[in-house]
Amino acid sequence: MIVIPAIDIIDGMAVRLYQGDYNKKDLMGEDVLKVAKSFKEAGAKLIHLVDLDGAKKGELVNLELILRVVKELEVDVEVGGGIRSFKDIKSLIDGGVSRVILGTAAIEDKELLRQAVDTYKDKIAVAVDFKDGYIHTRGWISKSDVHYIDLINDMEAIGVKNIIITDISKDGTLEGPNINIMKEVKSISNIDITASGGVKNIDNIKDLKELNIYGAIVGKAIYSKDVNLEEAINLCK
Template sequence: MILFPAIDLKNGKAVRLYKGEFSTAHQVADDPLATARAFYAAGARYIHMVDLDGARSGSRQNGAIVQAVAKESGLKVELGGGIRSMADLEDVFALGVWRCVIGSAAVSDPDFVREAAAKYGERVAVGIDAMDGIVKTAGWERSSGLNYLDFAKSMETMGVKTIIFTDIATDGMLSGPSFDRLAALQKTVACHITASGGVSSNADLDQLNAMGLYGAIIGKAYYAGTVDLAAAVKEAGEQC
């Protein structure tokens, strides 16, 4: 299983939120690039980054930091937040990003998803963020009314190969992932599935790995010291 230690960016700083609430943003690291290098030193080879400014407003604010991490950390960068057009994809890939995550635009502009998947294949993922099983958009501030399983099936039919699923109720809470909803998603689509939200311990990661998931994102647990990243990498297997 691929491990994606995470850096969320807001106003140029590495922050974490509780349940996606922007009012709860708090800085967790002084230097995003130094943090990324620490991930690499622990054995990680991938990083999940989110431009929270872009996710909320559609205007990406943190490109210079993303570019520095992509070019200087040794990690493959998976980036989401404010990617809403083919031009956005091209701009982000030009920063050295390995994979882009389409979030809100997957709901509002499915034709964009279809075109992106056709052109970029595995380099495009769709982020499905749900509260009580209902997909939310615009930095988790708007409800789409769509069931997450139905939406995942529609994304698969458009050629999407990778889905990043976040149960918003668990995000930043160190309460454990939403194992049941992840299992239901596994039964619904054949896409690669990355679990996001709620990871609180190495035991959680072991359970996700045992489920056969493609990947897991590690956020607050790393910064809180409740996950040993180096040990998790050894348990998860080869990271390439």
């Protein structure tokens, strides 16, 4: 399992939200590039970037900043948030982004998803963002009538190789990840699973590692110093 530190971007700055609520944000680091550099120096092989402005607007807003992180730091990044056109997907991958994460598009535009997967294969991942069992889209603002299990089955049929599972009720809370959901998904699917949301300490990292999943995204716990990123990365080597 790999540990993937996260940076959420609003107005060009690194923030963390509480349960996806845009009105409950904490400024974690003014300079996204500086935060990303500290993650790389701690040994991160992949950084998770989310364009929260883009998620809300429905199109990439912080593209220039994201590509600057890739170019200046020469680090692998995966990017999500507001990516709802093939043009944006191409711009990111052509700019050196390692993996593009589709969320709303995976629900609302299956043709775009299929085109992206056919073209870029495992460079495309899907965000399975849910609350009370049902997928939320458009920056977690809109609740759909799609159950997360049904979405995962659809993604596997389409050929998606990596899914990022977020229990929104856990995100940014430091209450621990939803281990039972990860176990359930692993039992029904062969897709690589990245767990996201709620990691609060190194014991959570150990618990997720024991599930033998692909990765664990850690955000707020790093900024609050409840998790030492270098220690977590070394634990999972």
